[in-house]
Amino acid sequence: MNSNTNFIDFVSKTTDKLNSNNDIANEFRLNNLSKLKQIGLPTHRKGNEEWKYTNLNKFTSINYILPVVETEDSNLKSQELSPKEFEVINIINGKLSKKNNINNSYINIKSSSINTLTTNELNKFNSLLGDKNEQMAILNSALCTDYIFINITGGNVKLLINFINSNNSENFILSNPKVFINIDSKSQLELIENHYGNKNSKYTSNNVLEIKINKQSNLKHYRLLEESENAIHTNTTRVYLDEKSKFKSFAFSKGAQMARYDLKVSMPHEHSEVELNGLYCTSGKQHLDNYINLDHIAPHCISRINYKGILNGESHAIFGGTVLVRAGAIKTDSRQTDKNLVLSPKAEIDTKPSLFIYVDDVIAGHGATAGNIDERTVYYMRSRGLDLETASKMLISGFAMEIIDKVTINELNNYLIKTYINTLPSYKFDF
């Protein structure tokens, strides 16, 4: 409770400091601050199913400073991931880098600071933030200093956004990146959302992404969580699908000491399709929480959720998936699975796929598994001459490859094999 009060104090003081001549931004920030004071940050108190397994004390008990304004940092980790034909945008500690160089005319980028933000721009976010109880997004709005707007106006666009966190000081910084992406009708976007920071760098990054996929458009979204091992990462991503649009997402998570990903997908128009894939690999004392909220509102929509986890050490992973099929959503076709390999006796998985159906004429299913490596399977492989270590590694990487194999960008595929598969642990058998 104490750390929470101190933290709200910090937010309050910071909000004051951010005061500018722009009343629109001032008012928005203060509204969010008062909402936050009223409802507080999420707690894992009994009854709060969405935050049951994630305690934000770690987040709120830190004495933060806001990131310094000077963001162009020459010590940044060199960019390992640079797929061909992708335009690259760097967002450093929540601010759009001045060095971005975009050649594709279908991409429009604009960053508005709290000094220049207009009502029109602000409404782009407001229109999608329907839920008043999104505390992490409210916190972001109270502290955010830069609003980044990306508009895809057509064509077949490939875009890599690096969310870079850079901090050389001993104090933890708290950054609040906020990005709005609009994909115009009949456009295709392949988006890589890459979160990373310098090794050992101390930061908390509280992100908000809002994505609007307009009629007959497609988004393929790859999210990479590669934050530094000291980092805390929270992310609220809201995706809105218009008629006949498609959203295919991949969430690859392995970084950060603690992370929470809130993916909220809204399907209010007919014939839209959603496929959400995820792979989380945890080790040490990591805590990674994936929470999906999928809302079927209109008829004739399809959704698939396919997440997998590999847990090691004393790590704790959480999968929460809530699929809501509303009364009007006839002919919905929805499946959800979460499968986990728990490689260490001290690792813990809490997996909870849920399904709420308020209409008869639908196909829907959900399931979850958690277990370690099957001994019969290993015996089969050993009988072909493979030793225990090789056999277990092959099975663990096979488990992960089922998700990685679906990635169609060659360079990203290779990068994932290098960073996920080649670093996977082997299983310690007790026989």
Next chain:
Amino acid sequence: MTNNKIILEIKNLNASVANTQILKDFNLTINMGEKHTLMGPNGSGKSTLANILAGNPEYIVDSGEINFLGQTLLDKAPEIRACLGLFLAFQYPVELPGVRMWQFLKSSLDSQREYNGKDPLSTKDFDSILNECAEKVDISQDFLKRNVNEGFSGGEKKRNEILQLTLINPKLAILDETDSGLDIDALKIVSNGIENFSSPNNSVLLVTHYQRILNYVKPDYVHVMIDGKIVKSGDKSLALELEKKGYDWLSKK
């Protein structure tokens, strides 16, 4: 065919599964170049024997001895037995989700080569050997790109076992009811695979319920196993006799 070199010698083997004794003073000797068939009713211990030979950790050997090419076998891990030249075609081949056929087969072969002091095969050499073997057992290129046994039909899984037998080319092939559940075409492919593999320099132990496969695979010896031990041995005419009379006349003795 026989050249009198002993490849496998099982002496007074007693074994149990979940505290129930399954093998009772079991004895069997197989020479190089010989094909043996082990027949018997359900629950007689045939699959237990096959699994004990391959080193399945779920099976407990209470007493007895197994020698394979002059070495004791029971103290060796399953992968070492494989590297020494022992191969078991599984009754129920296991699915390996996410593990590609190519990767699995190449790693298996390389691992056995390494144990025997040979360099791993180049991708090119391996591919040409694999393609040749796949053709022999009527397995398509498409099949080799899939995950091991995942989504395979029963017949495809058994053919995959024969592909591995052909590729690995062991000294002793133990086939655990590889013929059960096969239609006539698959049975012919599997039988041809076994006959093609068989040579004066290796041996076969074919475990089966039915005489049917013996229309295609010609054994030198047929043994009947009942209640954990061999009760009668003979040549392939014994199998025909069993087909007519069943197992009852032997178990009543």
